[in-house]
Amino acid sequence: MPCKGKPVHPQRKTKKSEGLEMALGEEDEQDTYVNLSDLNLQRQEKGAKSKAAKNTKIRLMLILMAFLIFLFLVQVVFISILFTFYKNMAEEQSHLKEIGENMAKEQSRLRETKKNITEGQSRLKETDKNITEGQSCLKETGENMAKGHSRLRETDENIIQEQSRLKESVTSELKKSRDLNNEVAGSLFNKIQRNFGVVGKLLEEVRKMNSSAQPLCDKSWKHYGLSCYYKSTKEVPMNSAKEDCEKNKAHLVIINGEDEMNFLQGFVDNQYWWIGLRMVNGAWEWIDGTSYEMTPKFWGKRQPNNSSIVDFPGGQECVQFSNKYGWDDRQCAIKYKYICEKEIL
Structure with a gap:
C-alpha cells in the first residue's frame, strides 16, 4: 500500500518548454517513421528473397522428380524391350531347333533318295542297253517295213489303176444299160400311150353310138x-x-x-x-x-x-x-x- 501523504503535483511547464518538447517530439516521431519504412522494406526484400528461394527449390524438386520419372519410364521401356527380345530369341531358338531337326530328317530322306537314284541309274543303264538293242531290232524291222511299204505302194497303184479301169467300164456299161432301158421304156410307154389313145377313141365312138350315155369328161x-x-x-x-x-x-x-x-x-x-x-x-x-x-x-x-x-x-x-x-x-x-x-x- 502506498504511503499516505501529500499528493505530489507535477511542476508546471512554461509555454517555451512546451514548444520545445513538441518540436523534439515531432522530430523523434519523424525518425521513428523513417526507421519503420526501412524496416518494412527490408522485411519485404527478405520475404521476396525467401519466396524466390522457396520457388526455385520447388522448381528444382519438380525437375528432379520429372527426371526421375523419365528415368523410370526409360528403364521400364528398356526392360520391356529386353523382355521381348529375349522372348523372341527363345522362340527363334525353338524354331531353329525345329529347323535343325527337319534338316536332319531331310538329310536322311536325301540319303535314301540318293540311294534310290543310284539304284534307278543302274536300272536305267540296263534299260538303255535294252533300248539300244530294241532300236537295232526296230531299225531292221523299219527297213523291212519300208521295203514292204514300197511293194504295197506299187500294188496299191496297180489296184487303183485297175479300179479306175473297172469304174470306167462299169460306168460305161451302166450308161449303155440306162440308155437302153430308157429307150425301151420310152418306146414301151409310147406304145402304151398309143394303145390308150386307141382305146379312148373306141370309148368315144361307143359313147357316140349310145346317145343316152354320159360324156366321158366333164x-x-x-x-x-x-x-x-x-x-x-x-x-x-x-x-x-x-x-x-x-x-x-x-x-x-x-x-x-x-x-x-x-x-x-x-x-x-x-x-x-x-x-x-x-x-x-x-x-x-x-x-x-x-x-x-x-x-x-x-x-x-x-x-x-x-x-x-x-x-x-x-x-x-x-x-x-x-x-x-x-x-x-x-x-x-x-x-x-x-x-x-x-x-x-
Missing part, C-alpha cells in the same frame, strides 16, 4: 386316150395348182409318152404351164409316183439348169412347159397356169 375338160384334161385360166404357184387339181379329183398332168406330149402341145396355147414333175430330195419325181427314169423326157435346150430368179426364194424344183421351149425347171413360187389330168377308168 364340161371344160378335154378327152384324150383314157384321161380327161383341164387347162386353167388363172396363174398360181405350183403347190396351189396341185391343190386345185386334187379338189377336182385329179392331179397335175403326167406325160407318159410322145403322143400325149403332142396332144398337150395342141391342147394349150403358147404360154407356160405347170405339169406334175418336181424335185424331191435331189431327184425328179412325178407326183403320182410314175417312174421318172422310165418315162420319155422333153427338156428344152440346156435344161434343167437350176438357175434362180432373184424375186423368188429357193432353187428350181418344179417344172413347166411351153409349146416353144419344152420342159423348163423353175422356182415353185412363180405363178403359171396349169394342166390337170383325170383318168377315166
Whole structure:
C-alpha cells in the first residue's frame, strides 16, 4: 500500500518548454517513421528473397522428380524391350531347333533318295542297253517295213489303176444299160400311150353310138386316150395348182409318152404351164409316183439348169412347159397356169 501523504503535483511547464518538447517530439516521431519504412522494406526484400528461394527449390524438386520419372519410364521401356527380345530369341531358338531337326530328317530322306537314284541309274543303264538293242531290232524291222511299204505302194497303184479301169467300164456299161432301158421304156410307154389313145377313141365312138350315155369328161375338160384334161385360166404357184387339181379329183398332168406330149402341145396355147414333175430330195419325181427314169423326157435346150430368179426364194424344183421351149425347171413360187389330168377308168 502506498504511503499516505501529500499528493505530489507535477511542476508546471512554461509555454517555451512546451514548444520545445513538441518540436523534439515531432522530430523523434519523424525518425521513428523513417526507421519503420526501412524496416518494412527490408522485411519485404527478405520475404521476396525467401519466396524466390522457396520457388526455385520447388522448381528444382519438380525437375528432379520429372527426371526421375523419365528415368523410370526409360528403364521400364528398356526392360520391356529386353523382355521381348529375349522372348523372341527363345522362340527363334525353338524354331531353329525345329529347323535343325527337319534338316536332319531331310538329310536322311536325301540319303535314301540318293540311294534310290543310284539304284534307278543302274536300272536305267540296263534299260538303255535294252533300248539300244530294241532300236537295232526296230531299225531292221523299219527297213523291212519300208521295203514292204514300197511293194504295197506299187500294188496299191496297180489296184487303183485297175479300179479306175473297172469304174470306167462299169460306168460305161451302166450308161449303155440306162440308155437302153430308157429307150425301151420310152418306146414301151409310147406304145402304151398309143394303145390308150386307141382305146379312148373306141370309148368315144361307143359313147357316140349310145346317145343316152354320159360324156366321158366333164364340161371344160378335154378327152384324150383314157384321161380327161383341164387347162386353167388363172396363174398360181405350183403347190396351189396341185391343190386345185386334187379338189377336182385329179392331179397335175403326167406325160407318159410322145403322143400325149403332142396332144398337150395342141391342147394349150403358147404360154407356160405347170405339169406334175418336181424335185424331191435331189431327184425328179412325178407326183403320182410314175417312174421318172422310165418315162420319155422333153427338156428344152440346156435344161434343167437350176438357175434362180432373184424375186423368188429357193432353187428350181418344179417344172413347166411351153409349146416353144419344152420342159423348163423353175422356182415353185412363180405363178403359171396349169394342166390337170383325170383318168377315166
